[in-house]
Amino acid sequence: MVRTRVVIKYLGYILLFNALFLFIAALISLFQRESSLNALLFSAAMCAALGTFPYLFVEKVEELRFHEGLAISVLGWLLTCIMGMMPYYIWGGEFTLTNAFFESVSGFTTTGASILTDVEALPMGLLFWRSSTSFIGGVGIILFVLLVLPEKKGVQSSFYRAEVSDLSKMSFRTRSRHIVRIIVTVYFTLIITETILLKLLGMSFFDAVCHSLSTIATSGFSTRNQSIAAFNNARIEMVITLFMLLSSMHFGLIYATMTGKKHNIFTSRPSRMYMILVATGILLIAFQLFHEARYNLGDSFRYAAFQVVSLTSTTGLVTADTSLWPLFSIVVLIYFSFQCGMVGSTAGGIKFDRIYLFFHSVSKQLKLILHPNGIYTVKMDKRTIEHELELQIMVFIILY
Structure with a gap:
């Protein structure tokens, strides 16, 4: 049986985490003297109040059951999307109730679709909140909550089982409690590094932060109507291409590469094949x-590399109108998407x-x-895949 008070307790943590980013967005609006200040402050205060209670x-609870972790994960995402739409809707502009909810869900799920016809009309505070939804959704708000939770019996494992796939866990090659720290460490390292590089290449600090949050989360939200094409800078595009590629690779392998482990992105067979396939598509x-x-x-290489990596990473940032490209190129892009x-x-x-x-698996069955x-x-x-996991993968692909 799911204990309601336990679910409510941990939903409070999630709301407080959202409130933190809403307050940061409100501070940006305050310093810029923007019209979105009241909308962001009210939303932040509402999240903080509902989370603090x-x-x-x-x-407090010492042990969390699996079904409670699952309920918190599902309800946490739903509640986050609902609270995330508040600053949009209160501010107004193009944001009707439906549009505000759409933009919020798109950000937290890192889908990157938008109802906005003029992104640049948004105040900087709302633009930051929009990028923050991608940041929060990219690695998963549940994983962020796990990072600050005490390692009590069943608490982390219940959340973890609900949030991370079996195939992903197998590739980390470490204990579950360490995986969350690895994911978040790589996530922040990539964001900070990309922000510094983009700033050095001429982006404003605000644009660099927002695009780094969007790139590493693979959401594709931009602060410009023309996306990355607005900057028309080959070096900026090269940096973003590299970080989109890294963001589409297993964070455990990236961490292993950073720490000098033998099993890394260059020695893992699936990782090597993935990079070879991406390189082939670009060529x-x-x-x-x-x-x-x-x-x-x-x-030709500049635009091909950016578009291929953008689609295979599901980021969706653009630098060219691919609808004007030859049919074969479009088919290749569709494959990578x-x-x-x-x-x-x-x-x-x-x-x-x-x-x-x-x-x-198909090859095994034919044999x-x-x-x-x-x-x-x-x-x-070199690790044997259990038959049950094979079936899960096949079912997933069929359902997809």
Whole structure:
């Protein structure tokens, strides 16, 4: 049985986390003397009040059951999206009730779709909140809450089981309680590094922060109507391309690379195959664009690399109008938007690892047809995949 008071207690933590970013957005509006100040302050105060009540008055719990962790995860996301729409709706502009909820859900799910026809008309405070929803949603608000929760029996494991896939957990090669810290460490390291590089290349600090939050979360929200194309800067595009690619790769492997471990993004077979496939897609499109004289050779690689990585990472930032590209290039881009990035990343979609294991599972079944008495296993980086996980992957792909 799910204990209601326990669920309410932890929903309070989630609301307080949202309130923190709303207050930061309100401070930006205050310093800029913007019209969004009241909307952001009211929303922040509402989140803080609703979050503080259960934090102070609801009794603490020593053990959290799995179904309670699942309920908190589902209700936490729903409540976050509802509270996240408040500053949009109160401020007004293009934000009707439906539009405000759409923009909020799009941000927290890192979908990146928008109802806005003029992004640049938004005050800086709201633009920061918009990017913050991507930041919060990218790694998962539940994981952020896990980071600050005490390591009590069942509390972290219940949240963790509800939030992280079995395939993703297997690739981390460490105990569950350490994985949250690894994910958040990589997340912040990538954001801070990209922000510094973008600032050095000429972006304003505000634009650099917002685009870094959007890039690493793979949401694609921009502060400009023309997205990254508005900057028309090849070096900025190269940096964002690199960080979109990193954000689409397994954070555990990135952490292993950062710390000098043997099993890293360069030694993992799925990771190497993923990078080779992305590079192949870039080459195919670049050579076609150059062959048909759409761009010179340098620009062909520049635009091909950005668009391929943007789609495979499910970020959605753009630097060119791909609808004008040749049919073959569009088909290649569609494939990458279907394949997407790796498990353990902020990228959405099916994930390359699942497709990789799916074809290995199909190969195993074909071998069993030819040799019924044979013993075959599916492996990923020398680790045997259990049959139950194979079935889960197949069901996931079919449902997708």
